[in-house]
Amino acid sequence: MTHSADPTAQTSTGSPHPPHLYPPYTSSVKRAPHELLMPLPDALRDHGGPVFGRGLLRSDDFDTTRNARVNGEPLGERITVRGRLLDSSGRPIRGALIETWQANAAGRYVHQHDRHDAPLDPNFTGTARMLTDDRGEYDLVSIRPGPYPWGNHPNAWRPAHIHFSVFGTNFSERLVSQMYFPGDPLLAHDPIYQGIPDEKGRARLVSAFDLSLTQPGWALGYRFDIVLGGSAATPFEEPDHDD
Amino acid sequence: MTTERPVLLPETSNIPADAFGPSPSQTVGPYFHQGLIHGFQGHQSAVGHVTVDPFSAEAGGVPGERIRLTGQVFDGDGVVIPDALIEVWQADAFGQYVHGPDAVFTGFARTHTRTPEARYEVHTIKPGAVSGGAPKLWLWVGMRGLLTHLYTAVYFSDEDNRTDPLLAAVPEARRSTLIARRQELPAGVTYAFDLRMQGEGETVFFTP
Secondary structure, three states: OOOOOOOOOOOOOOOOOOOOOOOOOHHHOOOOOOOOOEEOOHHHHHHOOOOOOHHHOOOOOOEOOOOOOOOOOOOOOEEEEEEEEEOOOOOEOOOOEEEEEEOOOOOOOOOOOOOOOOOOOOOOOOEEEEEOOOOOEEEEEEEOOOOEEEOOOOOEEEOOEEEEEEOOOOHHHOEEEEEEOOOOHHHHHOHHHHOOOOHHHHHHOEOEEOHHHOEOOOEEEEEOOEEOOOOOOOOOOOOOOOO | OOOOOOOOOHHHOOOOHHHOOOOOOOOOOOOHHHHOOOOOOOOOEOEOOOOEOOOOHHHOOOOOOEEEEEEEEEOOOOOEOOOEEEEEEEOOOOOOOOOOOOOOEOOEEEEEOOOHHHEEEEEEEOOOOOOOOOOEEEEEEEEOOOOOOEEEEEEEOOOOOOOOHHHHOOOHHHHHHHEEEEEEEOOEEEEEOOEEOOOOOOOOOEEO
8 A cells, every 4th residue: 555645735734633644544544534634613613612411321321330230340450540531721511421431341342343353342332421510521431342343454452442522612722532541552653643743742642550549349440630732822821840 | 529538748749849830741641541431431422411422302402403423534645543542622503612511512522543544533513713713623643653643624615714814814725624514414414634743735733
């Protein structure tokens, strides 16, 4: 497979987000726009975004170890993931919908198009939905997903990850991202993760193991904060630190 | 969810203060429909709490013209893309963006192209004009192969779009990529809107 990367192609220089054309990620080559992208009008930030009520959620939606049981518990390492959803100024975003989906402990998705030769778990679909509380916090209970092979390049493996879909306070903040696990040796080899242009940005998608978030005798705990909004044109206020 | 748990402190965040900034986007991947279950998968209506079809009696009280928006998504080789996730955000028939979980018309819809013919379809209400612009709706687009989502705007072929400031800022030769074509079909009013990700006739995309 050859890459015919267009040197005039749009890149996301200065953006926290990965460029659309990133040839190591083979699927991007025919799907990335070649033309310059236009900035979203500021007006869109004034039009708000979809609001989801509690009526949308069932009581066990946040817990993939319970919400798809058929005849027992799903297999794998139980984990809790807690985090804060923040705006670009670091303020909590309340009442926001977070949706997650992931592979099971063996690295297999419940999806008709996933042909990875690993077992399905009859008691696990790996999907969850939560609304952030009045502190902007969410609480996910799940099974640690396994890495899985994919066809991007010879012997390609995705690092273990949980897909996160997040709605902010306005539609320009809409984000879909992925949470990774600390110390995963596959991150260095993953073009989806390595497509993020800067090291600090990459580090933000790695959760932190946190002993205080564990549920003793039951589940390991991870911390995963998500920051929405902000673009190349938005200066972030950073505390002074010596470089 | 209660808040009796200990507060999550900034100093224990996975994002240290000296690295504070936006969480980068990652692709929705090929399996996003798995995460969109329980009334959200194929959530193709911008009316109703979860999935009220605007053509249905339940939505009878919502004013505005019932329309379908439908199309396909093509890659740089002109090959149809069967795994695009598309979301709609729009004003109601009066040009008001709706806020609140109890509104019958939510302004939000979600669809995808993992369908026969890889065609997306949204049932909605034709939006009214907002403050001087022409009527439009916003599309958010994600798919396998896109590490970062894209936005585009959809205008309507039967409207006077000449005064719209956003459309005026688009190079003239490319404006037609943002205009959905009205068709009076037996099923009702349908607007056809294809997306071309790359190359000839490439759709104009916006980025935040």
